[in-house]
Amino acid sequence: MIKLPDQSEFYTEGTVVVNEMLNRNTLLLIIALKDAFEFNAGQFVNLQRADGLTRSYSIANIPQESNTLEFHIRRLPRGRFSEWLHDEIKVGDTIAVSEPRGHCFYLPERSEQGLLLVGTGTGLAPLAGILTDALAQGHSGPIYLFHGSREVEDLYRIDEMRQLSEQQQNFHYIPCISGNHVPQGFARGRANEVALASLADIKGWRVFLCGHPDMVNQMKKLTFLKGAASADIYADAFLVTPV
Ligand SMILES: Cc1cc2nc3c(=O)[nH]c(=O)nc-3n(C[C@H](O)[C@H](O)[C@H](O)COP(=O)(O)OP(=O)(O)OC[C@H]3O[C@@H](n4cnc5c(N)ncnc54)[C@H](O)[C@@H]3O)c2cc1C
Structure with missing residues (x-):
């Protein structure tokens, strides 16, 4: 059985540096972090709003690219978090970012594998x-x-x-x-x-x-x-x- 991720964890502050549309309902959000952030490409984090509302989003970039995280957010009609990100969050706003989570990532082994x-x-x-x-x-x-x-x-x-x-x-x-x-x-x-x-x-x-x-x-x-x-x-x- 698949479970929703555990949401009791450590958060760091991120600042929105890019906020633009990838298509008619998908937002590209890039968040810059002050401190070094180690992750594996393909992992996800929990993003948390000031009122505590929390949702998981996958990281779309690789760790070597500066200290930023890229996200692709689909707008769900009446979706509380996704509509807030689409409609309200602006470049310069801050948002809480959890530690990276999940095991869906690439390991550099068996490089000839399909x-x-x-x-x-x-x-x-x-x-x-x-x-x-x-x-x-x-x-x-x-x-x-x-x-x-x-x-x-x-x-x-x-x-x-x-x-x-x-x-x-x-x-x-x-x-x-x-x-x-x-x-x-x-x-x-x-x-x-x-x-x-x-x-x-x-x-x-x-x-x-x-x-x-x-x-x-x-x-x-x-x-x-x-x-x-x-x-x-x-x-x-x-x-x-x-x-
Ligand atoms: C590991 C993981 C990774 C993820 N990665 C991504 C990602 O990279 N990109 C991405 O876009 N999403 C991702 N998600 C999904 C994301 O976490 C959220 O679940 C999604 O954005 C919806 O959250 P929301 O608050 O907008 O919707 P919610 O407010 O939680 O609403 C959930 C559903 O209920 C419906 N609903 C809300 N209010 C009502 C109402 N009054 N009556 C009837 N229906 C209603 C909404 O339409 C929606 O379908 C991921 C999820 C997981 C678990």
Whole structure:
């Protein structure tokens, strides 16, 4: 069973330095920290508002990039924290940031291993960190990123990922659309289904699954059945706090 993260922990103060939209409903938030902050790309932190409201968000950058943390925040209609971040927080505002948490990150070992990255919506955030880290650490095996949403307007970083796949021979990017209108250059179907149909064999591969809890839970089982060892399957289900 997946549980919501423990929220009793140590917090440090961060300052918002970038606040802009990545697409029609996803906010890019970059937070600068005063003190050194050690984390592994792909981990998440809890962000806390002055009144104590707390939510988990995945880190999208790698630790080598100055003392900042990048987040991709999807606006949920009537979502208390995400609407507050979208509508009210400004550059220069401060916010409490917890210690990094979670085990869904890249380890620089077996660099020839295949990596399968599957994410829905802002599930791209931790996967972007993991991908950047793997490439920076010289991962030589094939890396496949399947990023999915219902409509093309809800994907983001499409051009950047396409460009990266042209520069890096071992990186393959497949944006997937599960709705009816699928423009040229996009795969039709859910990211997890397209991934399973595209890769014949993932025996010995490392798998990273991030985003919608149903997708994550289903894919944990299916990638295992398709040959990935359970110790090689890393996952972050973006559980939403029950109202
Ligand atoms: C490990 C982890 C990592 C995560 N990483 C990310 C990330 O990188 N990016 C990201 O965007 N999210 C991420 N999440 C999800 C995030 O933590 C929040 O759950 C999400 O932003 C919603 O919080 P909220 O306060 O806006 O919504 P809440 O206020 O908690 O609302 C939850 C749900 O209830 C609904 N709701 C609210 N009020 C009402 C009402 N009166 N009647 C009916 N329905 C209502 C909302 O629409 C929403 O669907 C992650 C979660 C986890 C566990």
